[in-house]
Amino acid sequence: PKLKNVSATTNGVLLSKRAKGLKAAGLDRVNISLDTLNPDTYAGICRCNSNVHQQVLDGVHAAVDAGLTPIKLNMVMLEGVNSGELNDMISFVKKFDGNVILQIIEPMDFSNNGLLMEMDIITKELESRATSVIERKMHRRKKYMVEGAEIELVKPIDNSVFCANCNRLRVTSDGKLKPCLLRNDNLVDVSHATDSEFEALFSKAMKNREPFYKGQPQDVST
Structure with missing residues (x-):
């Protein structure tokens, strides 16, 4: 990616x-x-x-x-x-x-x-x-x-605008992709992934992304 x-x-x-x-x-x-x-x-x-x-x-x-x-x-x-x-x-x-x-x-x-x-x-x-x-x-x-x-x-707390306009994907210190700053239940482990496996896991992590605080519809930046 x-x-x-x-x-x-x-x-x-x-x-x-x-x-x-x-x-x-x-x-x-x-x-x-x-x-x-x-x-x-x-x-x-x-x-x-x-x-x-x-x-x-x-x-x-x-x-x-x-x-x-x-x-x-x-x-x-x-x-x-x-x-x-x-x-x-x-x-x-x-x-x-x-x-x-x-x-x-x-x-x-x-x-x-x-x-x-x-x-x-x-x-x-x-x-x-x-x-x-x-x-x-x-x-x-x-x-x-x-x-x-x-x-x-x-x-970020109670802030739906923050969530709607977030484009970050984080990596934890132990090798897990973290789609959301405020969640730990949708991590994707890439610590032992090969290069070919990593791309699919990266896509999975991106699909796991969703606003933590949904609130009202907001302008979403690209």
Whole structure:
């Protein structure tokens, strides 16, 4: 199958050593999970040693140098943890001259722990500060230009527009094609597939795709 774009989501810890090799292997770009610029906060969120944080930052720089761009930094904002870091993240993203985008992700953890920030609060702040707002075809989600930085909000929960305009097919770490971000009951295992078998399995995964949140009919981008 011909794919327009092949990307990977990573914690970035080993990326500084592997970025060039991944680019040479055909990877187009990466999403890197980075919720904070503070090493101690990072250690608390990820439950790791604080020196791991620098490895992730090194990975961001290495990915830019390797051309795995535009890089998207995935940030989940947590009340009282990293909720005051938006300005710092904007300043960090600006340093890369458009090669890095800040992507604020809606939490998918529904536990009532008091940490999850309302996306409406973040949206209103970005709208008040943005010099321009652009709607992407992908998921019909908005891009906010704030002080020279590009910021996207990813809000899949209870969002039929997001589902209707999604064209992603994901691969899990254990070799399964994942037709829907929010489902695990329709995965297609390709971990041991030959090249000839893979094409048929890929087609099967594509046929398994359907909107998780159906809602009302929406404009579907191609």
